[in-house]
Amino acid sequence: MSGGSTEETTAVDQMQRDVYHRLVDILNQLQAQTEPPDVKVVEQYGKILRYFVMILQATRDANSSLAATLAASSQGVDDTFCLHQDIDMFVDSAGLSRSERIHQWQDQWQLRRSQQQQETLEKMGQLPSLLEEVESAKEREEVLTYLRFELSKYPTSYASSNAADLTIAKSALHRLSTSRNPNWFIPAHEVKFDRFDEFSRGSFGKVYHGQWNRSRVVVKKVELKSEEDQTAFLNEMDVWHKLFHPNVVRLYGACHTQQPFFVCELAGGGQLDHFLRAHPEALWQKLYEAALGLRYLHVKSIVHLISNATISSSVVTAKLSRQTSD
Numbered sequence: 001m002s003g004g005s006t007e008e009t010t011a012v013d014q015m016q017r018d019v020y021h022r023l024v025d026i027l028n029q030l031q032a033q034t035e036p037p038d039v040k041v042v043e044q045y046g047k048i049l050r051y052f053v054m055i056l057q058a059t060r061d062a063n064s065s066l067a068a069t070l071a072a073s074s075q076g077v078d079d080t081f082c083l084h085q086d087i088d089m090f091v092d093s094a095g096l097s098r099s100e101r102i103h104q105w106q107d108q109w110q111l112r113r114s115q116q117q118q119e120t121l122e123k124m125g126q127l128p129s130l131l132e133e134v135e136s137a138k139e140r141e142e143v144l145t146y147l148r149f150e151l152s153k154y155p156t157s158y159a160s161s162n163a164a165d166l167t168i169a170k171s172a173l174h175r176l177s178t179s180r181n182p183n184w185f186i187p188a189h190e191v192k193f194d195r196f197d198e199f200s201r202g203s204f205g206k207v208y209h210g211q212w213n214r215s216r217v218v219v220k221k222v223e224l225k226s227e228e229d230q231t232a233f234l235n236e237m238d239v240w241h242k243l244f245h246p247n248v249v250r251l252y253g254a255c256h257t258q259q260p261f262f263v264c265e266l267a268g269g270g271q272l273d274h275f276l277r278a279h280p281e282a283l284w285q286k287l288y289e290a291a292l293g294l295r296y297l298h299v300k301s302i303v304h305l306i307s308n309a310t311i312s313s314s315v316v317t318a319k320l321s322r323q324t325s326d
Contacts, residue, residue, distance in 0.1 A: 018109070019087070020307065024099055044090055055080075056192075084106075217266055220262050247289050250264060250265040
């Protein structure tokens with residue numbers, strides 16, 4: 001549902017409008033009831049609305065660059081499908097009606113999905129001419145990064161597309177690519193977070209609660225002020241993404257294009273020192289768990305230096321975020 005009247009209406013725009021019309025119909029039904037709806041019903045409707053707003057925000061942000069615009073549409077397809085399912089469950093649990101045609105969404109969604117696939121393949125086939133309009137070498141690499149991700153994550157999505165268009169798109173991308181995406185790469189449009197839900201900040205950037213793959217996560221935006229910072233960030237992500245230990249915070253992935261950020265496990269207990277002040281009886285158990293995490297890092301030749309980055313989860317394990325040695 002992107003803004004200006006001169007902009008081309010895409011299949012994803014139409015999908016989002018379909019969701020919007022369903023939400024409006026639900027609101028009208030709730031307002032038409034003789035008794036005010038239950039508080040839980042209102043809260044659940046509010047959650048769906050907030051998630052929809054985050055999706056619209058992610059779509060708008062993606063439209064700020066050619067790179068993100070070319071790749072964000074497949075995520076938009078997935079997002080609207082999940083929203084339709086959420087709305088179906090909400091309507092049924094709230095005892096509302098699905099008699100209006102807008103609630104019979106499956107066939108329309110499939111049609112728009114096919115349109116989205118064709119739009120993406122056509123743009124990929126025009127990739128050389130599109131890149132000629134991009135002045136910055138950095139943004140050209142961003143375009144290729146996003147499109148490599150698109151074809152690697154959604155290969156089966158294009159199986160039913162025109163074979164010739166798919167071959168042209170893959171050939172164009174292969175000719176222009178000189179590198180591969182990091183294993184940990186997550187494009188910005190996949191991560192949903194409320195920019196007003198910042199709960200921490202420091203010299204490195206800002207920290208938010210967010211959602212990735214419909215799971216609650218921590219999103220940390222990172223300020224990289226030099227090429228050295230950029231190189232250090234890439235190295236950090238390469239090392240961290242390979243770590244798997246119950247007492248080390250898990251890195252799910254990161255984005256090194258545009259506004260860099262990383263997505264990690266939500267350790268809901270807060271900083272370990274704060275947790276132990278509230279639960280002194282857990283001191284030795286948590287110190288033992290933290291030591292296990294430190295030993296694992298040291299075996300991997302990683303030095304942990306940040307005392308306030310020791311995190312406890314909401315259950316039993318102490319967690320450590322990490323910093324590599326020089």
